[in-house]
Amino acid sequence: MSAFVRLLFLTYEIKPRTFQVKFKHSQHSRKRLRIRSRAFGTVAAPWRGPEMLLFAREKIVLLSVPKTGTSAWAAALGAQASLVLRAPPALKHMPLRRFRRRLLPLLEASGVTGLEIVAVMRAPEDWLGSWYRYRRRPALNGQPASTGSVSFDAFVRAYLAEDRPAYADLGSQARFLDPGDSGPPVDHLFRYENPGALVAFLESRLGRRIDLPRRNRSPAMPLALSPATRTRLRAERAADFALYESIAAAGSAWPPRSARAERNWR
Template sequence: MLVFHAERLVFLSVPKTGTTAYESALRDRADMVVSNPPDLKHASNYRYHRFFRPIFDKVCGVDMETMAVVREPISWLGSWYRYRRRPAMSGHPNGTHDLSFDDFVEAWMSGDRPGFADVGSQTKFLEPHPKGARVTHLFRYEAPARLDAFLEARLGRRPVTARENVSPAMDLVLSPKVEDRLRRKCAAEFELYESIP
């Protein structure tokens, strides 16, 4: 999570959406960089409004806008699958080396996700706070030019990013049956992505 106090902007770090690269590119420009532990770095919209926002309200007397990046849902799940297939995860209970992508997505859709598929949800990460606070600005991972133009206009500097925290490359395709089930069961994930210009 990156905080830009003067610009009244907080960049929430949705996992597997390239935010580590933006953190590296903008950390010297940010007033606050929350990079560890992961539960704070990846504070959801709810956690931000529950724990961080009161600090800005009470201590600084400012109302901050929030922004986040959303990835196409199948691509997002594919990134998690590939990330958990990296060599360091070999033999780890959360590794995906012995699973197909279909198996991983089926497990992610299950009511009781096993550890290897317990990677959260973009809609859950970004869901409004119970008092109604929503993420102010959403951007598509697949359209970085719009995100970069927004940051340049807001911060006065266009971020120069390099690829970081990259999952191993591999071609992934869901079977039509699993993809159809995913699109029906998790329609909100696709609706969120499609709602972003």
């Protein structure tokens, strides 16, 4: 497995201090191999933030969509995961299209096949609210990325502007989850606001009880949008709202894999 990790370093030109990975050594053994970038074989640091989680035996990968609670899932399930990608951000927050094109072939070449891709999506307006609150933290005061001096309505209008300021320079959940021409969409998509559905799904697949902790939650505060800004947000980010609203109560916004196979997506 160390060869696989070294290949990741070469593929993404990752600096040694920024990358950490943990891999469960064998499906026939409970021995764990922990790898740190500078010296392979040293123990990795405790989980502190959002991460992409891979469960090789259960054939599941949980993508790390930013601001969707993946820190809590990493804290709850990181010890059981076969592979944990926690840094750098470009790797742990790898969009679906990049995952299929770059990382999935490496995993399949290492014998990890038949993976089902799982992701969480947040209500679009609430997702922006989470970013707004996160960027109001004192550590960013006086910096271009700080939202401390703007209202939430101004933040959303800046996000929708053609030339975004640094504090509103964000992507899109729909774009993150868009497979493009790389293959099918994710296999299972869940709403952030309904964690019970994902808990039930993962408990059934992982065969264990899951207690989800509270992690990395921004301080609560009232956020308001004017009717005009909300209407504009829904119009200009229609793909995000349509995808979110298509998610069923039990999770998943698309047909099951067996139905998609008829379309030659896999």
